[in-house]
Structure formats: structure tokens, C-alpha cells
Amino acid sequence: MPGTIVGRVLAALVGATLVACTASAQSPAAPPPLSRVPADQVPLPPPRPEERREPPAENSTSKDSTSKDSASKDPAAKDTPAKDTPAAPVPEPAPLPPERPAGLPSGPAPTPAAIVPDDTACLRRLERLGVKAEPVAPLADGMCGAARPLRVTELPDGVPLAPAATLTCVAAEALGRWSTEVRVIAERTLSKAPQKVQIGGSYECRGQNHDPAAKLSEHAYANGVDVMGFVFEGRAPVTVGATREGTPEAAFEAAVRARACSFFRTVLGPGSDAAHANHLHLDERERTAGHRLCQ
Ligand SMILES: [Zn+2]
Incomplete structure (x- = not known):
């Protein structure tokens, strides 16, 4: 009996495995x-x-x-x-x-503009000073030139430049500030305020003292100006280098020249050298350690 039972169990197990095998065998066939x-x-x-x-x-x-x-x-x-x-x-x-x-x-062109200094603040100061100046086309002539030159026509208190000067904003501002001092000195020494400032030159592509072999002048960068004299109403003009010693005109000339050293880094005039015997050369040349040339 037990044999038969075991045999049935085995038969059942074998049958189950066969079914499983056949089922698994059919799946691969899918x-x-x-x-x-x-x-x-x-x-x-x-x-x-x-x-x-x-x-x-x-x-x-x-x-x-x-x-x-x-x-x-x-x-x-x-x-x-x-x-x-x-x-x-x-x-x-x-x-x-x-x-x-x-x-x-065409895009790279603006890169030079990055070199151009931002003189926005300077232009605002010029306006507050009462300096009349208008931007002109950039100057470029070999090593000479200025990125943002101004045509300065009038100094504070309505004093015109004759003729107008082409200057950088920095130089124009210095000229404007100096001119207010000139007015005070003139009223004190000559009892008259200047009616006009005579200009000998401003921007010019040249070497110092007009020497081609010399270092470029600040005039070549629109950073310098030559003042020839001052015109007054009701009295003779004061011409730089033409005043007689001991006169109010000589005192005026000496005072304005000395005062210019507070506004310009370079001040040359009669006595400095033969090239500056008849005018005041004023410029803003930058020097090491902030040195100034005031002669
Ligand atoms: Zn000069």
C-alpha cells in the first residue's frame, strides 16, 4: 500500500514538474x-x-x-x-x-572705445563752472590725437576765448578754474575783469617747442593751451611777456602765472626758455609722483 501511495505522490510530482517544464518550454517559443x-x-x-x-x-x-x-x-x-x-x-x-x-x-571696432576715458563727471563740472564747450570729432593723427576733444568757446563769467580752443575736458576744466582766479587777480591789481582771453594755440600735432625730434608736446593730445594775453574793457590789453616790471600789469601777469601752477601740471612762460617768451604754456602732462613743472 505505502508503495502505491509513494508512487502516486511521485507521479504527481513528476507530472507537476513536467507541466512546469512544458510551460517554461513554451515561453521561449513565444x-x-x-x-x-x-x-x-x-x-x-x-x-x-x-x-x-x-x-x-x-x-x-x-x-x-x-x-x-x-x-x-x-x-x-x-x-x-x-x-x-x-x-x-x-x-x-x-x-x-x-x-x-x-x-x-564690425564688432571689434568698439574696443578702442574702451580706452576712451569716461569724462562724464568732468563735463558736468564744466557746466557748473560756466565753461561753454561742445564735443567735437575725435582727433587722430599718427601718435597725436584725443578721443574726446572739446571746442571750448567761453570761460566762466562769460569770458570768451579768442580763438576757441580744442582741449580735453581735463585741460578745459583747469583753464576754467584758473580763469576764475584770473578774474579775482585782475580786479585786485587792475581794477578790471578780463573781457577776453587771447589764445595762441591748443591742439596741434607737433613736438615740444615745435621740434620734430623732440618729445610730443601736450598740444599733440589737446592737453595744452597757450595764453597770449588778456583783453579788458576800458584799458589796454595785457600781453604776456610785454609788461614792464613794477607796473600793475606786470604784477597781474606774475600773479596769474603763479596761480596757474595750482591748476595745471605744467606752466611755462617768459624766462622759461626762448620758445615761451611771449605766452603762458599751460598743460596737464602727467608726471611720476605727481611732479609739476612750474617755471
Ligand atoms: Zn604751448
Whole structure:
């Protein structure tokens, strides 16, 4: 009896395993049908190459001949050939790069502007001082020039420059501030306020003392001005270098010259050298350690 029971149990177990094996054996058999599905899709690719041939023909033909169907094919046709055939898309993107760099070269031009000092604050001070000046075109002549020159026509208190001077804002401001001191000195020593300031020169591309071999003058940077004299109403003008010692005019000339050293880094005049015998040369040349040349 027990043998038969064990035999039945074994038979049941064997049957279960067989079922499991057959079930597992059937599952691997499932993939084959999947491979059959793509096989049906295989024939689809062929039609694509035909579409590729159509777009070039459409592009070459006029837009009037394109129908709604062809229009709908255009986007798809352009995308598919770009991926499949690199030959067609290559020529199109190629011309684009050269056009962009062509526009870029014009951009570098502003870089010089970065060198230009921001004289916005200086221009505001000029306005508050009462200096009349207007920006003029940048000056550039070899090593000479000024990025933001001004045409200065009038100093504080309505004192005109004769003629107008082309100066940097820094030099114009110094001239304006100095002129207010000149007015005070004139009223004290001559009992008259200047009505006009005579200018011998401002911007000029030249070496110091008109020597071509010499270092460039500050005039070459619109950073210097030559004052020849002062015109008064009701009395003779005071000409620099032409005053007689011991006279009010000589005292006036000496005082304004000395006062100029407070506003300009360089002050030269009669006695400095032969080149400055008849005018006051005033400039804003920068020197090491802030040294000034006041002679
Ligand atoms: Zn000069």
C-alpha cells in the first residue's frame, strides 16, 4: 500500500514538474512570433528613398506647381534626407557660418572705445563752472590725437576765448578754474575783469617747442593751451611777456602765472626758455609722483 501511495505522490510530482517544464518550454517559443512581426515591416523602408527624390524636384520647381500634398511632404522630406543623406544638407549649413563671422568683424571696432576715458563727471563740472564747450570729432593723427576733444568757446563769467580752443575736458576744466582766479587777480591789481582771453594755440600735432625730434608736446593730445594775453574793457590789453616790471600789469601777469601752477601740471612762460617768451604754456602732462613743472 505505502508503495502505491509513494508512487502516486511521485507521479504527481513528476507530472507537476513536467507541466512546469512544458510551460517554461513554451515561453521561449513565444519570441519567434515577435521576429515575424518586424519581418512584415521590412518592406516599408523602400518607399522612403522614393520620397527623397521628390524634394529636390520640388525645390527646383516653382512654388506655384507645388500642391497641398507636396507641401505637406516638404517638411518631412527635408528632415528625413538630412538624417539619411548628409550630402544634401551639407551645402545649406555651410554658407551660414561665413555670413556670421562677417558681421562680427564690425564688432571689434568698439574696443578702442574702451580706452576712451569716461569724462562724464568732468563735463558736468564744466557746466557748473560756466565753461561753454561742445564735443567735437575725435582727433587722430599718427601718435597725436584725443578721443574726446572739446571746442571750448567761453570761460566762466562769460569770458570768451579768442580763438576757441580744442582741449580735453581735463585741460578745459583747469583753464576754467584758473580763469576764475584770473578774474579775482585782475580786479585786485587792475581794477578790471578780463573781457577776453587771447589764445595762441591748443591742439596741434607737433613736438615740444615745435621740434620734430623732440618729445610730443601736450598740444599733440589737446592737453595744452597757450595764453597770449588778456583783453579788458576800458584799458589796454595785457600781453604776456610785454609788461614792464613794477607796473600793475606786470604784477597781474606774475600773479596769474603763479596761480596757474595750482591748476595745471605744467606752466611755462617768459624766462622759461626762448620758445615761451611771449605766452603762458599751460598743460596737464602727467608726471611720476605727481611732479609739476612750474617755471
Ligand atoms: Zn604751448
